[in-house]
Amino acid sequence: MDTQLQELTQTETAKPGTSIQIFAPATVANVVCGFDVLGFAVNAPGDEVVMRVTDKPGISISKITGDNGRLPMDPAKNTVSVSVRHYLESIGRTDLGLDIELHKKMPIGSGLGSSSASTVAGLFAAKTLLDDQRDVAQLLPFAMKGEEMACGHGHADNVAPALMGGFVLIRSYEPLDVVRLPHPKDLWCAIVFPDVDVPTREARQIIRNKINMKDAVTQWGNVAGLVSGLFMNDIGLIGRSMKDVLVEPVRSMLIPGFYQMREQAMELGAVSFGISGSGPSVFAFTRDEQTAHNITHKLQQYLTGMKINSNAYVSTINDAGPRVI
């Protein structure tokens, strides 16, 4: 993975006192059949970073809100500051002083790419303050450094769509090869986060290392079908392809009422239903906004009946990635 960028030569930008506020989107990784290779960004929820240029070299974190004290304030341990530091080192701007305020606007450990959204917001803030004109995709290796710290693996299926927006395929890690995929414009996404604990590390560990070739063939037929459906604007094909015979049967055990929720969502007209990332959030694709709302409403009712708190979000796919707010 190439984490060496050309040095940034302009020094006119990023004067002390300048500040910027950035939103970066939540993301749905795996997308049912595309374990570790597919992800997409949504318009809500997301995280916000306020970054201010200071006159003292180095990165500080002055405030974190919305995390219930769960995230480290130490810049050496926070994924946002660590990623930004790697970026500044790469472009030869460790002379810079940056202060970070992180505002968590989405649940942590939800399977919605919470750490990725924060990291991408931080990196995009630094890039924008520095007026760095490079393509945003070049920040990906730095964002992956943050992921490595957050979940023990430098996965890109959350950071890549959070950074680039839209639907993203990570074809390969060695070397890193990322492909932006199109998608139907009228595809809506209903997300429900049941507030139960599913740590990413454990959700990975329960997945079998050895699988049947037959199941793998079924899976890559579906991955190919999903990708084709995205290119062909064929929502029917997208729905038929979003089946997971390998990971979902295992991970769904960590999500109370998963199959009941799926049945309810499909009955209400969902195109597809599955686990977002490693869960516990679940998501459904729908053909319109109302169906998405009907689904989140029904699933939240169901979870309340099981005495499980939940959050819900309805959104189209976010094509822009991070943005200044």
Next chain:
Amino acid sequence: MDTQLQELTQTETAKPGTSIQIFAPATVANVVCGFDVLGFAVNAPGDEVVMRVTDKPGISISKITGDNGRLPMDPAKNTVSVSVRHYLESIGRTDLGLDIELHKKMPIGSGLGSSSASTVAGLFAAKTLLDDQRDVAQLLPFAMKGEEMACGHGHADNVAPALMGGFVLIRSYEPLDVVRLPHPKDLWCAIVFPDVDVPTREARQIIRNKINMKDAVTQWGNVAGLVSGLFMNDIGLIGRSMKDVLVEPVRSMLIPGFYQMREQAMELGAVSFGISGSGPSVFAFTRDEQTAHNITHKLQQYLTGMKINSNAYVSTINDAGPRVI
């Protein structure tokens, strides 16, 4: 699999004495990373069927050429006649008499979909004689019956592209779901058949039943990359994606000098190189015709040096499928 078509009502067509000659194309299944789900048709080689309406109900085979006596003349045992019989039964036309001449114009057991080409030629001949206006894709289940007899498995990755032309994804078998994919128009295919014996059944048996999840993820990243490259007309992405970490390492052992041939093809400018179907044929994609000829020339020289006879074919992708000649 649905092998029940609506009955064909018109009886004006297919008068005794009427005859037709059909060409159906050879096919490259798997396409390196897409084991059991991808295939494409080429313009050369292919098989030919001459079909004649007789006045005696039932299917007969009067002649087979080019097979060195290897194919059964018994209509109950030949894949062409068996497939055609299933088709006639389905449309309620077992009253019809059809005589088949099969002209093998390509090697048997080559990994180029030899039996599929013959079967598709036969089915398309019957459909054309009967003036059956249904979409050609509806013949697929009958062609798969032939495959089942030929190789013990009703696979569609040869028959589907032979029948429909172009690049085809078999997303699912249960239910059968076939998607036609686009491809760059200037993609050339160089095929070399080394005349060594690799029976399809054995080539399947040596493939491991249990595989690593990690390798499967690599594979479906590549399948998704290849499909994306086809839609995006991105020959670079197509080439990068055509890697097989699961099947090729095992099957290549049955092909003398496989890795040397790959090295030679890539040095001459191939976009990608791999095994066609279960082998022993190998193929390379190239960006132009001359490069394809350079590759077949070089590989045939190399095989001659190992005292192995070979056939070579250079062609673009066949988008038409079977045709009247």
